[in-house]
Amino acid sequence: MAIPLKYNIGNISSRRVSTLMSVLGIGIVIAVMLSMMALSNGVNSAIISTGSKDNLMIMRDGSDTELDSWVDKAKFQVLRTLPGIQKDAQGQPVISPEIIIVFKLPKKDNPKGSNVNVRGVTPMGFEMRPYLKVIEGRMFRPGVNEVIVSRRIRDRFVGCNVGDSFHFGPQDWNVVGIFDGAGTSFDSEIWTDVGYLGSVRKRESYSTVVIRPADHDAATSIKAAVDNDNRLKLQAKSEYQYYDEQTSGLVGIKVLVGFVTFFMVIGATLGAMNTMFTAVASRTRELATLRALGFKRRAILMTVVIESAFVSLLGGLAGVLLALPVNLISTGTTNFKTFSEVAFNFNMGPAVALRGILLAVVAGVIGGLLPAISAARLPITRALREI
């Protein structure tokens, strides 16, 4: 039989201060790691889930983002008549001309304001994103200064509740509804009627045009027709591909998260190692006594590793507790490709928390291994002579 667990628990609780320090140290490391993972989780779900593989996005050739793209109304008429576009129940082609304009609006925590994408659409724009739901108030009417605001923008910007109005340029804009974008990047936007937005902001052209091809072959032929028509000077890519490329601006965050996680795990490992080296050094004679009584080297190794894993487990739990408040943070970052806000939640679900705890335990096992081996290797006779 192995050395009883009470031996480990007793030792952990007998060196209370040192245990607390180790638990807190590992806890902070794990908390930072968890926050990073939560952040990456939030950014990912905000951006990647936006694009649909069924929709084709048409932009000016050479533009990387919707904001520096334009499509003349004449070109829109050409696109509209391309063969292969899906028809809706009324026989109309499923195609959505859209205008994206950046408004600078005051934030609740920053009166100077921040950039928000305002998207002008036709009803077809909603049909092409069926997951978008108005959850409060009503839909805007065409031809007037009415907008609907995403829930997250409502929460973080001033004057964005239903019934409020905000000022941008010479216009006042009335908020008539709140929508939920199901975690897509539309959750960081304000939507309004494309005709009205274009006329008051004096835009002669659309920013982009979104097309729903009838099927896969049609998608290929439409893309080829757009890309190869030198008079149009437009490019077509799937909406999914577009948003996927947008994430690359935020790849930095993901790389950073990976980097930090890696070093944090090493930090936790070294923390556990240091704790156990100290713990084992002060117990040399005790461990030699256990071996004299007949406990094998393997039992000594196990008891040290178990103790290390246990301390780290406590550290992991402390880390989850410390990191819990970040879950309440809903924040934004500037997408440096579009210079507009990307809103997202720190998203530490149970899966992320469990991963943090698991990594803590793994760090404990690895960190405990070296002290455990050195403890198990001690010659009994020499260790018994230690005071």
Added chain:
Amino acid sequence: METLVEIHDVRKVYKRDQFEIPVLNGITLGVPRGDFLALMGPSGSGKTTLLNLIAGIDRPTSGRILVDGQEVSSYSETALASWRARHVGFIFQMYNLIPVLNAAENVELPLLLTKLNRKQRKQHVENALAIVGLADRMTHYPRQLSGGQEQRVAIARAIVTDPTILVADEPTGDLDAKNADETLDLLQRLNAEFEKTIVMVTHDPKAAGRAKHALHLDKGVLAEGQYGYEAEPAVVRT
């Protein structure tokens, strides 16, 4: 009388850096079953080293050691550990109790290496603590006990598996006169009543006087030359 421990021309050399330090220089010795033997000698004479060899926590550089007919000097590390668990009871100068375990749990430790179930272990622990007169201290932790009591718990731990031999290294070295006396009373009783074979290292003549026999080590050789078997020993009492 039957010889329990046979030591044949045992040498022990420690290596430190390049130097070889000879500690035991050809010890031949037999300990009869049921003996209570005191090993005496000046500090550094090799008493502890010899005791460790008998107890199987160290191996000789050359020579053979047999305990109860088994040649323990040829055992592997793992085999020795199992052998110790079954056959050797350890008593240390500093008691070496585990501070975070209470008296009963300390005494139970060697039983965890046997096939006994929980109930049987509890029975054995109670018996052992009753023999050393500490049945009422089961749940006390080492820090709640006096030195004398700690040593008695340690003795209970040493006898709980009913080992073949008890080894004690300066068991009274850390005790005052009264507690030393009580500890020696207990060892004498274990020898007389329970017929335990005991080998005790001590540099205290009074402690050695409580043993049946005493041998003197000096610079790694026995003052008496041979002892215990073959030639009838010259029985030395101090």
